[in-house]
Amino acid sequence: MFFRNLTLFRFSPAVAKDLKRLDEALADHRLRPCGPLEMGTRGFVPPVGRGDEAALTHEVNKCTLLTVGSEEKLLPAAVVNDELQRKVQKIAEEEGRKVGGRERKRIKEDLLTELLPRAFVRSSRMSSYVDRKNGWLVLDTASRKSAENALTQMREALGSFPAVSLAPEEGPRALMTDWLATGKLPGGLVLGDECELRDPATATGAIARCRRQDLDAEEVKEHLRNGKQVFQLGLVFDDRMSFVLGEDLVIRKLKFLDVVMDELGDSQQDAAAEMDARFALLTLELERLLAKMEEWFGLPRPTES
Known part of the structure; x- marks a missing residue:
């Protein structure tokens, strides 16, 4: 898990x-x-x-x-609306009158009561x-x-x-843009092969998405020189896990690498023991990562309830 x-x-x-x-x-x-x-x-x-x-x-x-x-x-709304239209049309044909808005609402409520079960x-x-x-x-x-x-x-x-x-003291977008532009990342952290760059000047600014790409490539640097900033960045931490980090500090596509999975082994005797081993491994690995994120971005723990 x-x-x-x-x-x-x-x-x-x-x-x-x-x-x-x-x-x-x-x-x-x-x-x-x-x-x-x-x-x-x-x-x-x-x-x-x-x-x-x-x-x-x-x-x-x-x-x-x-x-x-x-x-x-x-x-689905389409199912309800189709059935509603059939009932409205039937009333119009049989009674020769139009169905008003209040009556349509009542018919729709009756349909929901009929269809939900x-x-x-x-x-x-x-x-x-x-x-x-x-x-x-x-x-x-x-x-x-x-x-x-x-x-x-x-x-x-x-x-x-x-x-x-999370309320970072260091702006994630600016910090990750600097990592990508300079290649100077915190110890234990290296670039992955994925990023999303956007022009932050306008809501409809250009977006560049790179996948399976050498992020040190000149074409990536050119996007940065043209004013784009990092909104998502692929990273590898301590050669133990890879992930894509967003400027919202949401971690996506988290994957533990072979060196971690090898430590898990296959010696568990039953499902409960395997669950314990996987959960312990997950939390220990993430404890290290989250401690580093706290350091990189300034994510202090609240001191009051």
Whole structure:
């Protein structure tokens, strides 16, 4: 269970102490199936194992894994609108009158009541973990909306969870643009083979995307000389992981390299042991990376709840 994308929040030591009750707090917020007339539900599901008795958290070395699940009814607007149009047309033909806006709204509401119980249900899961030692909430998503939804679920369960968005003291865009332009990166960090450059002067400015590209190439430097700045940059950290870092400090396309995977080995005796080993490896590797990001961009941990 290795994360592929990372959206990050920070919290204070006082908040970390409160997170010790996380498993108890989540108990009343398990995911439940969609009711016949509900469009969707959201709640927590066991990150390891299945069933109503399975724990909703899994802890290794002060890092607690949890999973937010959701069920969503699939009822395309086109289907509803087509059925609505048929009913409106039938009334016009049989009763010889036009259907007004208020009546159309009532008919549509009746259609939803009729169609929802028969709609397909799409399930989704999103893993995350809290690092109480270092004050990080790490969510396996690049979507800000999905991250905020998960954070809302945690706040509802805990009553309060004052995790905050990253507020870098060093501008990520300017810093990454300098890394690419000069080739002078922090120790242990080297350029990958992917970047996205934009002209920040206008909202509709030119965009240059490079993939599987030597980022030291002259054509890349020419874009920078013409005023473009780095919005996403492929990087390799300590020859152990590769990723694409955005100017929003969201990490995308995270991949552990062979040297890390070799350390995992294949000696685990069962699924639970393998889960522990993978989660421990994930959190230890990311602990090192996030500590460096804190240093590069100035990401202090909040001191108050």
